[in-house]
Amino acid sequence: MTPLSIGDRKQLFIDERFIAAQQGIRLTLNPPLKDRIVLEPASKEESHQFFALSVLEVDGEYWLYYATFIPDEEARGLHGGARHVIRVARSDDGLHWERIQAGLIDIGRGKENNIVMVGGLGTVFLDPNETEGCRFWWVGHLNENPWWEESWGTVHRGGPNKEGAIYLCCSRDGIHWRRIPEPILPFWCDTRNQAFFDPRIGRYVAYLRGWRPPFRARVVCRAESERLTIPWPFQPNPRRPVGPHGFYGPIEDELPIVMAPDELDPPQTHIYTPNVHLYPWAEEVYVAFPDTYRCRDGMKSFGRDERGQPVNEGPLDISLAVSRDGIHWHRFREPYVRLGLVGEKDGGTVYMGLGMIRQGNEIWQYCTVSPHTHHGRHLTLPGTDGGIRLLRQRLDGFVSADAGPEGGELTTPPLVFSGPRLFLNADCSAFGEVWVEIQDAEGKPIPGYTLKEAVSVDRNGIAQEVWWQGGPDVGRLAGIPIRLRFRLRAAKVYGFQFGPPQNRG
Structure with a gap:
């Protein structure tokens, strides 16, 4: 599968383009x-x-x-x-x-x-x-x-x-x-x-x-x-x-x-x-x-x-x-x-x-x-x-990838990005969380970015920085094919974006 080149541009979950596999996830319309x-x-x-x-x-x-x-x-x-x-x-x-x-x-x-x-x-x-x-x-x-x-x-x-x-x-x-x-x-x-x-x-x-x-x-x-x-x-x-x-x-x-x-x-x-x-x-x-x-x-x-x-x-x-x-x-x-x-x-x-x-x-x-x-x-x-x-x-916020309190997961197709940080537009409210794992193009977790090492994103933010136990830097993975694996519990994820180390809107 040819990787999708996304650079540092924002990507939205309006459809299944960025969902290669999922369990317990639904794409939800969000009225204004x-x-x-x-x-x-x-x-x-x-x-x-x-x-x-x-x-x-x-x-x-x-x-x-x-x-x-x-x-x-x-x-x-x-x-x-x-x-x-x-x-x-x-x-x-x-x-x-x-x-x-x-x-x-x-x-x-x-x-x-x-x-x-x-x-x-x-x-x-x-x-x-x-x-x-x-x-x-x-x-x-x-x-x-x-x-x-x-x-x-x-x-x-x-x-x-x-x-x-x-x-x-x-x-x-x-x-x-x-x-x-x-x-x-x-x-x-x-x-x-x-x-x-x-x-x-x-x-x-x-x-x-x-x-x-x-x-x-x-x-x-x-x-x-x-x-x-x-x-x-x-x-x-x-x-x-x-x-x-x-x-x-x-x-x-x-x-x-x-x-x-x-x-x-x-x-x-x-x-x-x-x-x-x-x-x-x-x-x-x-x-x-x-x-x-x-x-x-x-x-x-x-x-x-x-x-x-x-x-x-x-x-x-x-x-x-x-x-x-x-x-x-x-x-x-x-x-x-x-x-x-x-x-x-x-x-x-x-x-x-x-x-x-x-x-x-x-x-x-x-x-x-x-x-x-x-x-x-x-x-x-x-x-x-x-x-x-x-x-x-x-x-x-038009559409989001959602999971209920029972949880859910989605994995993206292979991506090639640029930038040292990953940000999520996500709404977890008070009781939800989102964890992110970075895998290689074949779906194998990359050490330092595994789900076990992920620090959860919680609450509600337009550009929430993603962290692992070793910190937020993902720059060494830029330019090579990777996959993102999202685990959600009682949360909504609208989109994601790689970029420099500050919040992105």
């Missing part, structure tokens, strides 16, 4: 802490629902883009996506957010608002290559509307004869946006799509909403391109009709599907808006937070509630999926963010926002919450308007 609501509706036009979040760290500040819906009485007869309004807020600490007074667009109540686009639904990302001199980029679908000139001439037509495209907009300052004239993909991709530059492969990638016949379940498709603004490649289907504007309906088989419901999911399950991140604080870790929607069309509750009465209605929560390449995904089946109680702010839908920020030993993310189910706004369910909630996760 639901913290406070950090942004609530400030006006009538924000009260319908918050959705389509993007969070960015910009020059030491945090920027939050979010969408709301123009109320019926001010919509000028327009329907659907033409009424989406994209707004922006800013924060110094990620807790207290101030709406930026952009002063750009009047949707009927003057320009004193934080609106920067109208008619779009998508996500914002920072382009490290600053294509066309712009850091800020938006990707999504656009609907022509009278309020924003950049939307004029765009196509996003719903109904039985769907037709649309994926557009890009760019900005130098994050406030003033212009549209790239030609769309990058000629497909009707509703809801929230995303793109970003993936430095691991040196290409731009996009995760888009598709449909899987015959049920037409929502699925996640993936595209990639060497350049951002040119038309992105796909495999044409000559049997599909082309709309009057030269565009198509939903993606079906033109791009590969990378996330989809399967036989373990209940009927009418939809997987979409995946919120994919190349996790920057460990090596080769992709995490995604797809919204998992259970459509209740056709269900009967025999008077208990209103299930099955509206079309395209049902509850929605957030899942976790992990990958090493952004293509092949493992989706955990228990919710990553669960719904709250019926009638509470998060009792109907929770949508994860795109983006994560590091605050010390925590990862902060944001989700939109609503007491209403998907397309259930007009049901007679109890509840008030929702908002934007902070979610707090331990650094690297």
Whole structure:
């Protein structure tokens, strides 16, 4: 077996890559802490629902883009996506957010608002290559509307004869946006799509909403391109009709599907808006937070509630999926963010926002919450308007290798590392412990680093130094193939890292 070269880079137990053998170990999803609501509706036009979040760290500040819906009485007869309004807020600490007074667009109540686009639904990302001199980029679908000139001439037509495209907009300052004239993909991709530059492969990638016949379940498709603004490649289907504007309906088989419901999911399950991140604080870790929607069309509750009465209605929560390449995904089946109680702010839908920020030993993310189910706004369910909630996760804490009080062990495949110390991100609380043995590539314990000589790691720490009776130094083993054997009792291990003799975060 060829050893894995890990150097001094952090490695996480998100999957079985670092588990060659185990007994009594389980990989466990760790939900985040639901913290406070950090942004609530400030006006009538924000009260319908918050959705389509993007969070960015910009020059030491945090920027939050979010969408709301123009109320019926001010919509000028327009329907659907033409009424989406994209707004922006800013924060110094990620807790207290101030709406930026952009002063750009009047949707009927003057320009004193934080609106920067109208008619779009998508996500914002920072382009490290600053294509066309712009850091800020938006990707999504656009609907022509009278309020924003950049939307004029765009196509996003719903109904039985769907037709649309994926557009890009760019900005130098994050406030003033212009549209790239030609769309990058000629497909009707509703809801929230995303793109970003993936430095691991040196290409731009996009995760888009598709449909899987015959049920037409929502699925996640993936595209990639060497350049951002040119038309992105796909495999044409000559049997599909082309709309009057030269565009198509939903993606079906033109791009590969990378996330989809399967036989373990209940009927009418939809997987979409995946919120994919190349996790920057460990090596080769992709995490995604797809919204998992259970459509209740056709269900009967025999008077208990209103299930099955509206079309395209049902509850929605957030899942976790992990990958090493952004293509092949493992989706955990228990919710990553669960719904709250019926009638509470998060009792109907929770949508994860795109983006994560590091605050010390925590990862902060944001989700939109609503007491209403998907397309259930007009049901007679109890509840008030929702908002934007902070979610707090331990650094690297999405998944852990766990053992109960009866204990467990795991052994890694052969590894080659650099650095004189080994650190663990581990939670042993008060009664747990972790011991580490270093073996040669054949699995034979190395004298001085045997399990019998190991000093246990206990309590709870992000970067706990591993010791043996002779001390913590492992430098003489650097550069040669070794295996790590972990023995756990009532403990969680999230990851490990070799490095210099100080704590690593």
